[in-house]
Structures are given as C-alpha cells and as structure tokens.
Amino acid sequence: MEKLLIPDLNIMLVEPSDTQRKIITQLLIKENVSEVDPVSNLAEAKAALTAHSSDVIVSAMYYDDGTAIDLLKFIKEHTELSAVPFMLVSSENRLAKLEEFKQAGVAAILPKPFEPLHLSRALKASLDLINTDELDLEFFDIHTVRVLLVDDSKLARNHIRRVLEGMGLKLITEAVNGAEALTYIKESEFDLVVTDYNMPEMDGRELAEYIRFNPQTAHIPIIMVTSESADSAHMTNIQQTGVNALCDKPFESAEVRKMLAALLSE
Structure with missing residues (x-):
C-alpha cells in the first residue's frame, strides 16, 4: 500500500473560534496540507465524520456543545473511525486535565499558541500511525x-x-x-x-x-x-x-x- 504524505491528508479542524480556525488552517496550509475541513462544534464534527471520515482530526479542547473528550470517545466507539489520529490543540497546562487525553491515546498535544515546529512534529506523528512499516530485526522475526x-x-x-x-x-x-x-x-x-x-x-x-x-x-x-x-x-x-x-x-x-x-x- 502506498504511503500517505502530508499533502495527501484530509484534516478535520474542530475549533469554535472563527479567528483560531483561520489561524490554524493557514498554519496547516503552510505545512502543505491541501484539504482542511473546518467545523465549529461537536454536533458538526459528528455529522461530518458520519458523512465522510477524515485522515486526521485537529481539535480544540472545549466547544459550545461539549469537549474534545466527547468527540474522542465518539471516534473510539466507532470501528471505522477508531484508527483516525487525534491531535489536541489547547492552552490548558494543568496535568490533571491533559492526563485524560494522554490516556485516551491522542497522537499529539499542541500548546496554544503553537510554533510551526510543534505542528510539523505532530503531523509526522500522525502519519507514522497511518503509515505502518514493519520493524526489521537482526536477531528476531x-x-x-x-x-x-x-x-x-x-x-x-x-x-x-x-x-x-x-x-x-x-x-x-x-x-x-x-x-x-x-x-x-x-x-x-x-x-x-x-x-x-x-x-x-x-x-x-x-x-x-x-x-x-x-x-x-x-x-x-x-x-x-x-x-x-x-x-x-x-x-x-x-x-x-x-x-x-x-x-x-x-x-x-x-x-x-x-x-x-x-x-x-x-
């Protein structure tokens, strides 16, 4: 199977702020992402994912109708969506708040605001999850x-x-x-x-x-x-x-x- 590259990715961006959606979309485009599907809340995200899956989800922590944990649980409960890498973007720095996301298996947690380097690394981590590549060992099969x-x-x-x-x-x-x-x-x-x-x-x-x-x-x-x-x-x-x-x-x-x-x- 041919490996996906960053320009091949279709990314769903879940962000309630119009300004933040524009900023993050522009940063994704600068990383050569060609398709960004922006939505503003949990209901819109669920509807869009039900209609067509995305390769990666980039999400804020809080929406007007729920939280990123609600969306993450929705994704993990659906077999056809459970493997989609999930990137959290948040200004939250309390470890207790972030722990639930770490335990849930997010692909990356990006601080808000984040540097292009953070986004680049997170996109590469997501691609590593999508593109499987068997490890070749000298002493083991x-x-x-x-x-x-x-x-x-x-x-x-x-x-x-x-x-x-x-x-x-x-x-x-x-x-x-x-x-x-x-x-x-x-x-x-x-x-x-x-x-x-x-x-x-x-x-x-x-x-x-x-x-x-x-x-x-x-x-x-x-x-x-x-x-x-x-x-x-x-x-x-x-x-x-x-x-x-x-x-x-x-x-x-x-x-x-x-x-x-x-x-x-x-």
Whole structure:
C-alpha cells in the first residue's frame, strides 16, 4: 500500500473560534496540507465524520456543545473511525486535565499558541500511525516477538497496540494492571513488556521490580510508558527499577521504533 504524505491528508479542524480556525488552517496550509475541513462544534464534527471520515482530526479542547473528550470517545466507539489520529490543540497546562487525553491515546498535544515546529512534529506523528512499516530485526522475526502490554486504560491499550501492530508485532497479550500481568508472566514467556506506570492494585514500578529481580524473568526488556514529568520524584523511583526505556504519553511511533530496534537487537 502506498504511503500517505502530508499533502495527501484530509484534516478535520474542530475549533469554535472563527479567528483560531483561520489561524490554524493557514498554519496547516503552510505545512502543505491541501484539504482542511473546518467545523465549529461537536454536533458538526459528528455529522461530518458520519458523512465522510477524515485522515486526521485537529481539535480544540472545549466547544459550545461539549469537549474534545466527547468527540474522542465518539471516534473510539466507532470501528471505522477508531484508527483516525487525534491531535489536541489547547492552552490548558494543568496535568490533571491533559492526563485524560494522554490516556485516551491522542497522537499529539499542541500548546496554544503553537510554533510551526510543534505542528510539523505532530503531523509526522500522525502519519507514522497511518503509515505502518514493519520493524526489521537482526536477531528476531518481528512476528514472533511475544509482548505483554499492561495499562489500566482500555483506550490507551488500544492506541499502544495499534502502534505496536503497525511495526509488525502481532503476539500481544493485554493486562489491566501489574497484578494481572504477573499471572500471565507466571504462566507464559514474553520477549518484551510494555507497561504503564500509574495503575491500581500493582503499578508499573512494582511490576518492573518483580520482573527484574526474578531470575526467570530478569532478561525481559521493559518499556515504561508514563505521563510523569521528567523531574518528578516518581521518575527517580522508576529509573531505579531497571526499566530499559522510558516512553512519554502520547505514545509516538518514531520514538518507540528506535527503542524497539535497540532493545530487541541486544
């Protein structure tokens, strides 16, 4: 299948402000996007997506009839739309507000106002999700790599699974927290663990410690996915567990590809 390029993209822009719609549309055009379909609220976005899907959705956080989370949930609930990359544009800087979007598997979160560099990177991240490209490994057949994916958010698991499957990883077992992951680890063998940090019952740090200090599992590479800030106290605790790589949410294909190539080639 021929890969899409930025000029091939049809982008739906959901923005209630006329001024902001014009500004963002012009910035998209400068990035060589040729088709931008602007709408102003949730109802218009749902109607347009029902009539014809888009390749990428760029959305403000708040509308007069709902929020971007409402639209994101609508998209994820529809099979034909669930794979459409979603980019959030917002001036919101409270971590608690942004966490829900990170957990839901947005392709990118752009600050408002954003620089052209931010938009360019976000568009490339969206294209990476659309254009699947199997990872070529020296020591493994990528199709036989056994992955344990651990995250308490179903939306986050779906997003991470999609990224991994796009790289050729097919043998993926899902667990909702560290405790459930341990039952799978005791019953089956895995070549890679991808785990969230914040989870109920047993978090990612406790799971990583079990894996790393158990002789039967100590060899398994671990990628920890977290929305924690780099200078948080939790990050120090994570790094002390023997995690092989840390990956920020949103879970970006290009970053993960480099991690997998390094971890599975060792």
